Amino acid sequence: MKINTLIIDDDADWQKILTKFVQMNPLLELVGTCGSAMEGYAKMAELEVDLLICDIELPDMSGLAFVKSIRFAPCVIFVTAHRDYALDCYDVSPIDFLLKPLDLNRFLQSIEKVRQRLSVLPGAAGVEPYFFIRENHIYVQIAYKDVLYMKAQDNFLEIVTNRQSYLPIMSISKMEEQLKGDVFLRVHRSYMVHREAIQSIAKNDIVLTSGAIIPIGDQYRTQISGKHINGYLVSRNG
Incomplete structure (x- = not known):
């Protein structure tokens, strides 16, 4: 089962970079790219999303506020050019926090964390939920x-x-x-x-x-x- 992945980043160049990273990983299935939190809401209402790769500085609301507003948030990897956001991000327990420019090996490490997290969701460890x-x-x-x-x-x-x-x-x-x-x-x-x-x-x-x-x-x-x-x-x- 592939990990349905949604990208939210308002920078077109970074959308392309993140898309390339996702498409390079056989574990991931890209289900959409968005330029704002509102677009993200619309996509998540239509699609089943397992992983959200989200910039923090978005035009309508911050990526952090967006994730906090989701009742049942998927796994989240924050990406940003600003190191100062790191502590604030961990209020919502993301899988990882990546700094731009991204390193492919570091990105792959984050995806492995996602895989491990999803493999131990209720029901996956031998105990029926x-x-x-x-x-x-x-x-x-x-x-x-x-x-x-x-x-x-x-x-x-x-x-x-x-x-x-x-x-x-x-x-x-x-x-x-x-x-x-x-x-x-x-x-x-x-x-x-x-x-x-x-x-x-x-x-x-x-x-x-x-x-x-x-x-x-x-x-x-x-x-x-x-x-x-x-x-x-x-x-x-x-």
Whole structure:
């Protein structure tokens, strides 16, 4: 699996240099280049990004502020011509901080750090990812892989698994914030689904392997295409 990489740098010459560095590395897949943070937001809404290579001085907002504003930030490598930013950058725990002009060997070392980080994400070290909910004074452990979908119901969140359903008091947005990795996909204001539980996707709904039909919210269509369909589509008919 290649590492989907997005470059954000407002300097056209540096975009070309960074693009060349990324394309030279067989681990990386360049999914886009942007000249501003706002362009970066738009790209990340459409595409699945594993690695962000980001300049710090951008025209609309700093790269540091941009990364801080992302709820689920990917791995980040900051690039800048200003050494003074180093300490500020580590407020957001980047993978690395590279000074321009870039050294190819130093860049490759950073990519190796990214590879190592991604290889130990939840689920990759032999322990299946899970979360706890509290029911009747008991903590119930639920494995990510057992969940089919989640549905918001007033102040409750219905969690539907292969065996049973749970109804803890919490919002779907709060659950989305706490889930790790990219296992679940928000498809509607009131629904999240496990990506591996999807059987088919139509214009207005998703059919799960269990037969459940989940509606698609208008504002989530682009995200579904960008994060779940694009890059995996191997044929088209109609």
